[in-house]
Amino acid sequence: MKPRLTPIHSLTPSGQASENKHSNTYNTKISHSHNVTELKRKSSENRTPITSRTLKSRIKQMLQGNAKVGSPQSNKLQRLQKESIEEAIAQAQKDRLGGTEYDIGPFYGLPSKVEELFTKHRKIKSLYEWQKECLSLPAIQQRQNLIYSLPTSGGKTLVAEILILRELLCRKKDTMLILPFVSIVQEKVRGLAPFAVDLDFLVEEYAGHKGHMPPKMRQKSNSLYICTMEKANGLVNCLIEMGKLDNIGLVVVDELHMLGEGGSRGAVLEMTLTKLMHASTDCQIIGMSATLNNTSDLTRFLQAELYSNNFRPVELTEYVKLEDNIFTVNADTIIPDEKLRHDRIVSYPYTSKMVKQDPDHLCGLVSEVIPDKSCLVFCSTKKNCENVAVLLCEMMPRHLKGRNRQAREALYRTLKEEGNGQMCPVLRKTVPYGLAYHHSGLTMDERKLIEEAYSEGTLCLLTCTSTLAAGVNLPAKRVILRAPYVGMNFLQRSQYKQMVGRAGRAGIDTSGESIVIVKKKDKEKLLDLISGPYDSCMSSLMYDSAKGVRSLLLTTIGLKLTPTIESVIELMRRTLLDIQSSTLGLDIPDITKDALQSLIDLGMVKQTRTRIDGSDDPLSQITSQSPIITHIEVTRLGKATFKGSVDIQRAPTLFTDLCKAQKSLVVSNHLHLLYLATPYDYRSGQH
Numbered sequence: 187m188k189p190r191l192t193p194i195h196s197l198t199p200s201g202q203a204s205e206n207k208h209s210n211t212y213n214t215k216i217s218h219s220h221n222v223t224e225l226k227r228k229s230s231e232n233r234t235p236i237t238s239r240t241l242k243s244r245i246k247q248m249l250q251g252n253a254k255v256g257s258p259q260s261n262k263l264q265r266l267q268k269e270s271i272e273e274a275i276a277q278a279q280k281d282r283l284g285g286t287e288y289d290i291g292p293f294y295g296l297p298s299k300v301e302e303l304f305t306k307h308r309k310i311k312s313l314y315e316w317q318k319e320c321l322s323l324p325a326i327q328q329r330q331n332l333i334y335s336l337p338t339s340g341g342k343t344l345v346a347e348i349l350i351l352r353e354l355l356c357r358k359k360d361t362m363l364i365l366p367f368v369s370i371v372q373e374k375v376r377g378l379a380p381f382a383v384d385l386d387f388l389v390e391e392y393a394g395h396k397g398h399m400p401p402k403m404r405q406k407s408n409s410l411y412i413c414t415m416e417k418a419n420g421l422v423n424c425l426i427e428m429g430k431l432d433n434i435g436l437v438v439v440d441e442l443h444m445l446g447e448g449g450s451r452g453a454v455l456e457m458t459l460t461k462l463m464h465a466s467t468d469c470q471i472i473g474m475s476a477t478l479n480n481t482s483d484l485t486r487f488l489q490a491e492l493y494s495n496n497f498r499p500v501e502l503t504e505y506v507k508l509e510d511n512i513f514t515v516n517a518d519t520i521i522p523d524e525k526l527r528h529d530r531i532v533s534y535p536y537t538s539k540m541v542k543q544d545p546d547h548l549c550g551l552v553s554e555v556i557p558d559k560s561c562l563v564f565c566s567t568k569k570n571c572e573n574v575a576v577l578l579c580e581m582m583p584r585h586l587k588g589r590n591r592q593a594r595e596a597l598y599r600t601l602k603e604e605g606n607g608q609m610c611p612v613l614r615k616t617v618p619y620g621l622a623y624h625h626s627g628l629t630m631d632e633r634k635l636i637e638e639a640y641s642e643g644t645l646c647l648l649t650c651t652s653t654l655a656a657g658v659n660l661p662a663k664r665v666i667l668r669a670p671y672v673g674m675n676f677l678q679r680s681q682y683k684q685m686v687g688r689a690g691r692a693g694i695d696t697s698g699e700s701i702v703i704v705k706k707k708d709k710e711k712l713l714d715l716i717s718g719p720y721d722s723c724m725s726s727l728m729y730d731s732a733k734g735v736r737s738l739l740l741t742t743i744g745l746k747l748t749p750t751i752e753s754v755i756e757l758m759r760r761t762l763l764d765i766q767s768s769t770l771g772l773d774i775p776d777i778t779k780d781a782l783q784s785l786i787d788l789g790m791v792k793q794t795r796t797r798i799d800g801s802d803d804p805l806s807q808i809t810s811q812s813p814i815i816t817h818i819e820v821t822r823l824g825k826a827t828f829k830g831s832v833d834i835q836r837a838p839t840l841f842t843d844l845c846k847a848q849k850s851l852v853v854s855n856h857l858h859l860l861y862l863a864t865p866y867d868y869r870s871g872q873h
């Protein structure tokens with residue numbers, strides 16, 4: 187019998203997490219990785235087909251077995267693990283070469299065991315020069331805030347991970363890693379779980395429906411919270427409320443430029459960082475990005491030092507295809523006419539039918555790389571991804587068929603099993619040819635299977651949307667941008683850079699290349715795309731008529747961080763919005779006053795005035811000479827609104843509706859209850 191492809195998610199601790207909604211912590215007392223490795227070994231030795239389902243249940247069974255408190259085997263395992271960590275730390279202390287009081291070892295202040303783990307799990311043998319330089323910056327030694335900026339795939343994450351491990355192991359503090367998307371959080375949780383197992387800390391996933399609020403306070407181990415931006419905000423609120431914010435020693439923000447996203451996500455990130463800066467006495471903040479422009483605003487906002495470098499481990503050559511011509515991008519010159527250098531004219535043996543089907547020669551461009559090397563084709567819409575994948579299979583069947591047959595068949599079967607016998611007709615058609623699409627329409631399991639199959643070489647090409655560019659580590663020899671658009675919008679330079687940055691697989695290729703296919707009408711805009719400055723990262727707090735400001739004030743008043751008008755003003759001074767107020771032409775005191783007034787008008791915040799001498803109602807004691815101070819606090823409605831993350835504008839209507847419902851709720855069937863519980867957005871059919 188043929189071996190079956192084993193889905194990665196069922197082999198990792200996250201497989202266990204998805205079986206049990208509430209289990210989102212990687213308890214290092216349970217040796218997951220050992221079980222996983224053992225299972226993998228046995229499965230390959232016996233060459234017995236293992237279905238994802240039986241494997242899942244076997245892992246679950248083993249984990250449950252391990253977790254039984256007091257079982258002699260688990261006690262022994264725990265003891266051995268603890269002993270080996272203590273031994274490693276003792277050895278590290280012996281080996282320590284200078285450093286700060288917190289260093290416990292020779293590997294950038296960490297035990298050599300950490301170096302071994304990076305070699306074992308990441309195949310990293312030594313750090314790049316810039317990584318060494320960055321880790322020895324005075325800002326890092328003195329635990330100051332730092333922003334570092336390097337091109338995509340420059341190895342930024344490794345520096346962040348070393349800093350996180352130092353905080354967890356040497357300073358024994360909790361840490362937080364903020365990432366932009368749920369899928370990236372999940373990938374990172376999987377990537378760091380083996381480190382947690384071997385180094386005795388906890389990895390806690392805060393994304394989607396996962397993550398305890400308030401967080402569980404751990405006595406024995408420190409936690410690394412890996413969060414989406416929204417969850418990080420909730421977590422910081424909880425920690426402030428519990429008086430435990432100082433448990434967090436380090437917060438790392440990946441894709442810091444998302445502060446300027448313009449909508450609620452950028453605002454949420456700014457609120458989180460503002461609250462951290464305002465309320466924490468000891469937390470270091472590290473921000474990273476590949477696409478920063480106005481760094482001085484950001485360093486002022488985070489009171490941070492800046493480190494930047496242009497290092498890229500694999501050389502990237504950017505090309506533009508315009509009609510039948512391919513041009514090399516020369517972004518360094520300031521002379522517009524020299525930004526595009528003619529490279530070659532493309533000519534492929536297309537029949538007239540093929541020219542009609544594929545006027546942009548996508549098939550020809552792709553066939554220069556696949557199936558021997560990998561290729562990513564970015565498309566502007568999900569539908570386009572699917573169409574392009576089908577088109578390529580139809581146009582080059584002989585070129586693609588017959589390779590990696592067994593692995594492709596195994597992937598096909600596993601995808602079908604994941605869908606309980608059903609399979610998307612597009613994937614059904616494309617997977618046997620080694621192609622697939624990758625967009626948000628896939629289930630999480632399908633996405634993981636496709637990502638793993640691509641990384642292993644079972645699939646040689648993915649057609650994908652822009653979301654693949656923002657972090658998931660799936661590099662390719664050649665990256666093609668089918669058109670310089672996301673949906674209907676022309677690409678921003680930062681989006682373009684993220685996409686082309688996927689080209690070149692470190693450790694596999696010595697170079698990578700990108701080709702953006704452009705129509706003549708877009709030629710002018712193209713120059714900005716390939717060589718213009720990055721868009722400035724501007725505060726998002728003013729989105730939707732200052733919704734971010736109102737939300738920030740309601741939360742900080744609710745958390746008792748800003749109990750007076752003066753403290754509200756002081757908090758607002760810490761925002762990126764305040765730093766950029768003159769550029770944006772905004773009057774922050776006016777905006778603050780308006781936002782406060784609107785919260786008062788909505789019945790979410792109330793004021794009480796007292797005299798400084800403590801006498802009661804100031805208005806009835808006009809004779810007193812003592813100055814008046816105005817206290818502000820949230821009402822019950824205000825508290826419910828920020829705790830429930832309810833839209834501030836909608837909360838009063840929701841409250842009125844609930845009051846009505848309380849008096850006269852008649853639930854004739856389940857649908858009635860569902861109707862009452864459906865958010866307004868969904869009811870009005872916006873989704």
Ligand SMILES: Nc1ncnc2c1ncn2[C@@H]1O[C@H](COP(=O)(O)OP(=O)(O)OP(=O)(O)O)[C@@H](O)[C@H]1O
Binds near residue numbers: 310311312336338341
């Ligand atoms: N010192 C190193 N030696 C070898 N490989 C490395 C080293 N540092 C990082 N890498 C590898 O390079 C690849 C890209 O690194 P990483 O994801 O950290 O880049 P990044 O700068 O965070 O990119 P992005 O901006 O896309 O998030 C990864 O596969 C990583 O394991």
